[in-house]
Amino acid sequence: xxxxxxxxxxxxxxxxxxxxxxxxxxxxxxxxxxxxxxxxxxxxxxxxxxxxxxxxxxxxxxxxxxxxxxxxxxxxxxxxxxxxxxxxxxxxxxxxxxxxxxxxxxxxxxxxxxxxxxxxxxxxxxxxxxxxxxxxxxxxxxxxxxxxxxxxxxxxxxxxxxxxxxxxxxxxxxxxxxxxxxxxxxxxxxxxxxxxxxxxxxxxxxxxxxxxxxxxxxxxxxxxxxxxxxxxxxxxxxxxxxxxxxxxxxxxxxxxxxxxxxxxxxxxxxxxxxxxxxxxxxxxxxxxxxxxxxxxxxxxxxxxxxxxxxxxxxxxxxxxxxxxxxxxxxxxxxxxxxxxxxxxxxxxxxxxxxxxxxxxxxxx
Numbered sequence: 001x002x003x004x005x006x007x008x009x010x011x012x013x014x015x016x017x018x019x020x021x022x023x024x025x026x027x028x029x030x031x032x033x034x035x036x037x038x039x040x041x042x043x044x045x046x047x048x049x050x051x052x053x054x055x056x057x058x059x060x061x062x063x064x065x066x067x068x069x070x071x072x073x074x075x076x077x078x079x080x081x082x083x084x085x086x087x088x089x090x091x092x093x094x095x096x097x098x099x100x101x102x103x104x105x106x107x108x109x110x111x112x113x114x115x116x117x118x119x120x121x122x123x124x125x126x127x128x129x130x131x132x133x134x135x136x137x138x139x140x141x142x143x144x145x146x147x148x149x150x151x152x153x154x155x156x157x158x159x160x161x162x163x164x165x166x167x168x169x170x171x172x173x174x175x176x177x178x179x180x181x182x183x184x185x186x187x188x189x190x191x192x193x194x195x196x197x198x199x200x201x202x203x204x205x206x207x208x209x210x211x212x213x214x215x216x217x218x219x220x221x222x223x224x225x226x227x228x229x230x231x232x233x234x235x236x237x238x239x240x241x242x243x244x245x246x247x248x249x250x251x252x253x254x255x256x257x258x259x260x261x262x263x264x265x266x267x268x269x270x271x272x273x274x275x276x277x278x279x280x281x282x283x284x285x286x287x288x289x290x291x292x293x294x295x296x297x298x299x300x301x302x303x304x305x306x307x308x309x310x311x312x313x314x315x316x317x318x319x320x321x322x323x324x325x326x327x328x329x330x331x332x333x334x335x336x337x338x339x340x341x342x343x344x345x346x347x348x349x350x351x352x353x354x355x356x357x358x359x360x361x362x363x364x
Contacts, residue, residue: 057344057355061364068340071330072113082110112154124151153202165200185218186230193217236270243285256284288329298326320353
């Protein structure tokens, strides 16, 4: 299944909900919704969901109907899983907990999870931002505009400002409120957005504190603190539909795209490894750099690649990956690489791929 279809498909199904019986308390001072963790789904019959796709590997004790968008292991070693349509799933060292936002919406789609220097956990969802302060979950809608609340990415910059990339654009979260940060799009004749012309897919800050904004169908917009610039096909970018971006230890910017594969940018020159025939498949996304400085990324129908600085190694179902369609890649504190797929969670321990439940039995 192509990722261009996945993007539209998941936007629709992220609006679906499953009812639950948790109690809700609302703050009188704002639109925040505070949810006690004890009010999360705990009944066994509420845990199990009917899966959309066959789960060859674990789907977190039957809690995940479709797939895991993102995973984060926090400073206290808790595991957090952001799902598509089943909200937030947390493992606290003793049990898996499905955290529900309210009676009618179990968190929706949770697409990104990050942590600040104080240990606060932020979750970017299809219904706005959720902040966990260690005791309670606080829900912050970005605005009354539905597009603004559709979050695709979160980023904490060097000044500890939280950036949210949404269908409505880019927003900065400070002092429990949002400020819109206008990002100009490149002037591209005939450009077509996948979801919204105003959508910012991801915000990234490099080692020189330059901001990089992935736009929907308009390439990349950069901001150095004084001026905006654009990187598009006119400047040598292989595709204006960019999926992900990351910086390696040498300061090179890696760019994945839906139609142009994987590219490395040194500030002047684009090197496209797909066009050069070094890697297969044109639909690439999901960058992750592990503690050994290996670069991981997924390519639709081709599986995943690991680049150790010299060689690209391709891993597929033949190597134990549950499917060649990988939707998320994360590393835990043990150095295990987790892969969220349509058919459950896989783990790479440095030698082999296996069902996550074989390495982490608590995933059941």
